[in-house]
Amino acid sequence: MGDESASVARLRDAVVLANGFPLLSGVDLDLEPGSLSVVVGANGAGKTSLLRLLAGLAGLSAGAGTVLGVDLATGDRRQLRRRVGWLGHEGSFYDDLTVRENLSFCARALALSTDQLDVVLARVGLERRADTTTKQLSAGQRRRLGLAWLLLRRPELWLLDEPYASLDDEGRTFFDDLLGEVVARGASVVVSAHDPLRSARLAPRTLTMSGGRIVEVAP
Amino acid sequence: MIRTALLVAAKDLRIERRSRVLLWQVVPFGVMALLLSGLALGPTRAGHSSAAPGLFYLVVVLVTLLMVNRSHAVESTPGTRASVATLGLDPAGVFLGKALALCVELWLTGAVLLAGSVLFLHTALHATLVALPGIAVTLGALAGAGTLYGALTSGAVVSATLLPVLCLPAFAPLLIAGERSYSAALYGGARMEWWVLTVVALAAYLCLGILLYGVLEES
Numbered sequence: 492m493g494d495e496s497a498s499v500a501r502l503r504d505a506v507v508l509a510n511g512f513p514l515l516s517g518v519d520l521d522l523e524p525g526s527l528s529v530v531v532g533a534n535g536a537g538k539t540s541l542l543r544l545l546a547g548l549a550g551l552s553a554g555a556g557t558v559l560g561v562d563l564a565t566g567d568r569r570q571l572r573r574r575v576g577w578l579g580h581e582g583s584f585y586d587d588l589t590v591r592e593n594l595s596f597c598a599r600a601l602a603l604s605t606d607q608l609d610v611v612l613a614r615v616g617l618e619r620r621a622d623t624t625t626k627q628l629s630a631g632q633r634r635r636l637g638l639a640w641l642l643l644r645r646p647e648l649w650l651l652d653e654p655y656a657s658l659d660d661e662g663r664t665f666f667d668d669l670l671g672e673v674v675a676r677g678a679s680v681v682v683s684a685h686d687p688l689r690s691a692r693l694a695p696r697t698l699t700m701s702g703g704r705i706v707e708v709a710p
Numbered sequence: 711m712i713r714t715a716l717l718v719a720a721k722d723l724r725i726e727r728r729s730r731v732l733l734w735q736v737v738p739f740g741v742m743a744l745l746l747s748g749l750a751l752g753p754t755r756a757g758h759s760s761a762a763p764g765l766f767y768l769v770v771v772l773v774t775l776l777m778v779n780r781s782h783a784v785e786s787t788p789g790t791r792a793s794v795a796t797l798g799l800d801p802a803g804v805f806l807g808k809a810l811a812l813c814v815e816l817w818l819t820g821a822v823l824l825a826g827s828v829l830f831l832h833t834a835l836h837a838t839l840v841a842l843p844g845i846a847v848t849l850g851a852l853a854g855a856g857t858l859y860g861a862l863t864s865g866a867v868v869s870a871t872l873l874p875v876l877c878l879p880a881f882a883p884l885l886i887a888g889e890r891s892y893s894a895a896l897y898g899g900a901r902m903e904w905w906v907l908t909v910v911a912l913a914a915y916l917c918l919g920i921l922l923y924g925v926l927e928e929s
Binding site: 543546547548569570572573575576577579580581583584585586587588592596597599600601624637640 | 714717721724725728729784787789790792793795796797798799924
């Protein structure tokens with residue numbers, strides 16, 4: 492697999508099957524530390540499957556891959572999952588818990604301090620919704636809650652699946668700025684997006700997917 | 711493992727306290743089922759029938775299935791499942807926590823149903839109190855078995871149908887032992903052997919859950 496220590500993630504001919512159906516087939520990918528990559532493609536192109544594989548949420552059916560030094564075929568994917576930050580395009584939290592309770596639960600699960608909880612809520616503009624149950628939040632506010640969790644957690648690898656969905660222009664700009672800060676701090680970020688214009692604005696590196704394959708890497 | 715168990719149990723109980731599904735849906739359903747059982751026996755026979763312990767456990771099975779479904783439904787939305795997976799929680803701790811929360815909920819529901827048995831089925835109050843330790847252990851074993859089988863069926867499309875089909879054979883020895891123990895407290899007879907059988911079943915289900923819950927979650 493070559494020099495894996497310098498790479499955050501490396502996939503070679505990676506295949507992911509679900510009930511025999513290929514979600515990813517023959518994917519090669521290298522992610523460098525402190526890089527920001529945007530994955531674009533139509534619905535069903537394999538964007539979410541690629542992010543789930545990188546997060547350790549899906550298993551490798553064939554091929555080879557390492558993420559944060561963990562071998563996807565033979566390594567402990569549970570340990571990998573503890574080190575990545577995942578923001579899915581669905582809701583990510585318990586509906587009947589408040590914003591504060593959700594973050595507190597996640598922080599305690601990872602034995603993280605909750606000292607910064609109010610700080611990150613203020614950072615994402617949810618400080619006044621801290622005691623609101625998650626089911627009362629709008630879709631955009633849920634995105635911000637997910638972002639608050641990632642800010643509290645500070646993972647080495649951020650995997651964001653369609654983070655711009657449900658966000659207004661202000662939210663999108665906020666997201667762009669924040670991702671820039673995250674990358675500047677040395678974390679690696681992979682974002683899936685539908686909008687090629689957004690990807691061009693956000694990142695110098697765009698991966699285009701189609702039919703479960705990366706068909707173009709630009710530049 | 712214990713820390714994770716307490717964290718998960720506290721979270722599940724907090725969700726339950728806030729959503730009030732137990733209070734407004736499960737308990738009224740159980741009381742109604744018990745009342746109908748009393749009506750089915752008839753006002754004369756209800757006070758003299760030896761069917762009361764069996765009817766009590768029949769209703770307990772129904773509410774247990776509802777509560778197991780509910781317990782896993784809060785984790786089963788795709789976004790929540792993925793996000794919680796990235797916390798990398800110890801599966802044994804998650805199993806114990808969910809079983810503990812379910813056990814507390816079953817104890818609360820069981821207390822109401824026992825009061826209902828005294829009212830609607832005319833079971834003797836003192837003998838019911840004598841039966842309490844055995845009932846508490848049986849409900850604990852049902853919580854352990856239900857949590858294990860709930861994990862087995864939670865990902866299935868037909869989980870609502872599959873859960874009772876799989877659970878009932880697992881519940882059967884517990885129900886027989888529980889019913890025999892409760893009957894012995896009410897009408898006389900040996901209780902200790904049934905109580906020991908239930909304790910052994912509780913220990914077996916807890917061990918199985920600790921060993922298998924992670925595998926079931928991953929699958």
